[in-house]
Amino acid sequence: MNHDFAAALKTLVDTESPSADLPAVEECGDRLAELGERITGIAPERIPLPGGPSALRWRAGPADAPGRVLLLGHRDTVWPLGTALDRPFTVDNGRATGPGVFDMKAGLLVGLYALAGLDPHVPVTFLVTGDEEIGSGASWELIEEEARAAQAALVLEGAGDNGALKHARKGWSIYTLRFQGRSAHAGLEPHKGRNALVRMAGLVAESVRLNVPDRGVTVTPTLASAGQTVNTVPDRAELHLDVRAGTVTDQERVDDRIRDLAATEGGVDVVVEGGKNRPPMEKHSAAALLERVTEHAAELGQPPPESTAVGGISDANICAALGVPTLDGLGAVGGGPHAVHEWVDLPATQQRIPLVSALVTGLARRPLTRS
Numbered sequence: 001m002n003h004d005f006a007a008a009l010k011t012l013v014d015t016e017s018p019s020a021d022l023p024a025v026e027e028c029g030d031r032l033a034e035l036g037e038r039i040t041g042i043a044p045e046r047i048p049l050p051g052g053p054s055a056l057r058w059r060a061g062p063a064d065a066p067g068r069v070l071l072l073g074h075r076d077t078v079w080p081l082g083t084a085l086d087r088p089f090t091v092d093n094g095r096a097t098g099p100g101v102f103d104m105k106a107g108l109l110v111g112l113y114a115l116a117g118l119d120p121h122v123p124v125t126f127l128v129t130g131d132e133e134i135g136s137g138a139s140w141e142l143i144e145e146e147a148r149a150a151q152a153a154l155v156l157e158g159a160g161d162n163g164a165l166k167h168a169r170k171g172w173s174i175y176t177l178r179f180q181g182r183s184a185h186a187g188l189e190p191h192k193g194r195n196a197l198v199r200m201a202g203l204v205a206e207s208v209r210l211n212v213p214d215r216g217v218t219v220t221p222t223l224a225s226a227g228q229t230v231n232t233v234p235d236r237a238e239l240h241l242d243v244r245a246g247t248v249t250d251q252e253r254v255d256d257r258i259r260d261l262a263a264t265e266g267g268v269d270v271v272v273e274g275g276k277n278r279p280p281m282e283k284h285s286a287a288a289l290l291e292r293v294t295e296h297a298a299e300l301g302q303p304p305p306e307s308t309a310v311g312g313i314s315d316a317n318i319c320a321a322l323g324v325p326t327l328d329g330l331g332a333v334g335g336g337p338h339a340v341h342e343w344v345d346l347p348a349t350q351q352r353i354p355l356v357s358a359l360v361t362g363l364a365r366r367p368l369t370r371s
């Protein structure tokens with residue numbers, strides 16, 4: 001098993017799949033489909049998605065069975081083609097490294113091996129998308145459809161430190177603010193100008209006052225540009241804001257405030273584009289599943305898994321926003337997502353396989369009661 005897992009992981013890491021490279025993501029889908037069929041005995045459906053890579057879907061159990069469980073993962077990575085030549089897949093002392101190994105190719109194998117270990121009557125769907133790292137635009141509706149049809153969503157992203165499960169993720173909003181003033185010669189008639197840069201600077205200062213560190217609300221101006229020449233009152237400016245919030249209420253409050261700030265002042269108009277991108281995954285979404293996973297870990301003689309709240313987003317946010325009980329971080333144990341030191345602890349990651357199988361089986365036998 002150990003050897004098979006590592007060999008399959010090498011195949012997936014070697015088939016590089018940067019989100020923006022559709023043919024590469026599809027080829028990785030081909031390899032994953034072959035591996036998955038070999039491991040589970042089930043051929044996946046290949047679901048074409050307009051404007052993005054196809055999704056792969058393994059389905060087991062009777063089609064109309066209630067209490068279906070959704071396993072969710074993605075096969076795209078943030079690493080450009082050729083990274084695997086510079087940093088090839090390597091295993092040293094049970095520690096695997098290589099591009100995308102932790103986020104989240106090892107997690108895909110946890111899903112496949114967990115599926116292989118299940119009674120074939122257990123109703124479970126394993127969905128693998130290919131555009132998570134760029135916002136899940138093409139796969140969003142399909143994820144929602146599968147999540148709505150499930151009693152619970154188990155997301156196989158990499159774990160937090162020490163294998164911690166992820167019970168909450170902040171929501172993410174992104175804004176582009178466009179400022180339109182009036183240009184004028186800065187020496188001859190500056191009074192005739194309406195300075196878009198000055199208006200933007202005022203708004204930058206106002207926006208950072210929306211930060212509430214105790215509540216985990218962050219408003220970060222990230223990109224800005226203004227002006228045409230060194231001696232012209234600038235008529236245009238553009239500002240980007242990144243907002244993270246732990247609750248739907250905070251996310252909406254900040255959204256309202258940003259729109260309030262964008263009033264016309266000093267003759268400069270402000271247009272706000274963008275807004276809420278991913279809703280927060282709040283802790284109550286995961287509570288019942290955390291209890292279950294703790295029970296199953298004890299049955300398997302595994303230490304009780306820790307759990308943590310994180311700032312980053314994943315497709316778990318999409319599922320949780322529908323009110324579907326959702327738990328994330330069930331995939332690889334390791335660390336360094338999106339970092340060159342990304343790594344996976346192979347023995348600890350393989351312990352996730354019986355844990356995920358037990359969790360799914362337990363949910364099939366004793367479905368969650370929704371409060």
Ligand SMILES: [Zn+2]
Pocket residue numbers: 074103104132157158314
């Ligand atoms: Zn990921």
